[in-house]
Amino acid sequence: MSARRRFRPRRALSSLLSYLVLLLILLFAVFPFLWTLAISLTNKAAPGVSIYDFPASLFPRSLTLYNFFNVFRTFHLARYFLNSVVITGLTIAGTLLVSALAAYPLARMRFPLKNFLFAAIISTLVLPSEINFIVNTLTLKRVHLLGTYWGVVLPLISTAFGIFLMRQAYLGVPAALTEAAIIDGATDWQILWRIMVPLSSPSLTALGIFTLVNTWNSYFWPMVALLPAPRLAPLAVGMLKLKGQFVYDPFNIAAGAVIMMVPVLIVFVAAQRLFMRGLEGAVK
């Protein structure tokens, strides 16, 4: 007891120090968002307002939601937003379907070359991918899919991460359940849809959420695949077009940035634990 009491002041001090450091890191991590939010809410019609005036632009004196409406009107934000929704939606649906199907034989069936195929799928994690975008662009052009939603989506949906995640989920389904189903005369197809998929819904959700965040945010590949069709560009690509526009309006851009960030933040807050498990990195 006495030993413990002796340590207390030191402990309190170290906790205090920890919090101090944590607050500094917090400032580093979230400051860009806070400033952007402040700019997006700034009434630019007020006299003397400029984002080129630093500490002042962090605390706007007159607030407005005008920028949020204006960015829709002047920059076709709705179109970019819709493109993002379509591309993300197709990618999620495709990833879930393809992974859920492919994982079943890998987890539960016996067939020739099974281990080889599984190893090949996992090997894509370490394959050099520096030049893939060049060849994929050529391939898509050949089949007339370059500059379409599907051209962006198709190369993204079959991933080692998705297949591995679903395989692990299926391996966790008790064998007794599927054996019972086999005795009742169920086919593999029925076992997959009636037992495996429903029982793996947590993994499907996880995969869906990771795919959502990754696709919503992805910039390079959609930019390349949609070079011939700028009208189909998602928000991540559109945002930078706004930034490079002739009539540079930081208030509108800030509003656009907030609009792009909000869906991801909502998903993140709702599914925080998933991201904090480090699941993604373990397989990525």
Place this chain on the structure above:
Amino acid sequence: MKLAAPRVRVARAGAIPRSWIVAYSLLFPALLLLVVFTFYPVIYGSYLGFTHYTAIDFAHGRSPRWNDLHNFSRVFSDSLFQTGLINSLKYLAVVPALQVASLAVAVLVNRKLPGMTFFRASFYVPVITSISLAAVMWSWIYQRSGSLNWALRLLHLLAGGQGFNWLTNTGTALWAIMLVTFWRGFGYYMVLYLAGLQSIPKEIDEAAQLDGASSWQIFWRVTVPLMKPTTLLCTLLSTLAAIRVLEEILVLTGGGPLHSTYTALMYVYHKAFQGFSFNFGEASAAGLIVAVVGVILSVLNFRLMRESSGVKG
């Protein structure tokens, strides 16, 4: 249960078992997409690196013409590629900074103190931020009248009234972009290190404490050695990301000013999609060089890790 076993799809002799057909049809969509969009690009792209092939050839339906190592010598002697490769190698400086910081932050938020869930989640928000949003926000921070110069003046590191745009200054642009990579990365690696930290049995820490080890000693003698596998994974991931840096550059500076942020993959991208050439052959050759550098760095990474653990063990 056992009785049912023979019922499981006994194949007729000679016929392909039905279950094989089922298995392959379920795998088909995934395999087809992987072959077309992942394996084929690696193989065909590597082949292109040894050929003469441009957008004009592609448009006219001409096939690539073999030209030995010609692309490689062209690329290597191109001063722009040299600049790019050097900048990509410079970019590796972000790796140790990122790893040390992430591990330290992970240890910090692993303490049993109230509010840690909040801190962990907040540190992860930059990770789920698109690079294009990061570009928008950080170019404000870095501008002449931005918050970074303001903070530096506040700390008296810059004289009053002084300041410059960090992204248009040849001396600072690359480092400024690295800071953005750092910002978007430390939460990610923090989570990986946290998973590693939480897999260390508490008994080990407690035993060390009983033996009178200080928390500093526990960190260096217990935590760090036990975290070796996680550290290896994280340094590997961030090394490969650093040598392949492209997106950050594209959105923040486009390679400028005066090529001071021009990286090796930027060269690949430009060769393939910009200018008059659209030279897929040379672009692929340059990409292959980056890939080989990546492999070499990975091997070095493994070597270094093994050696350092050998010394400790």
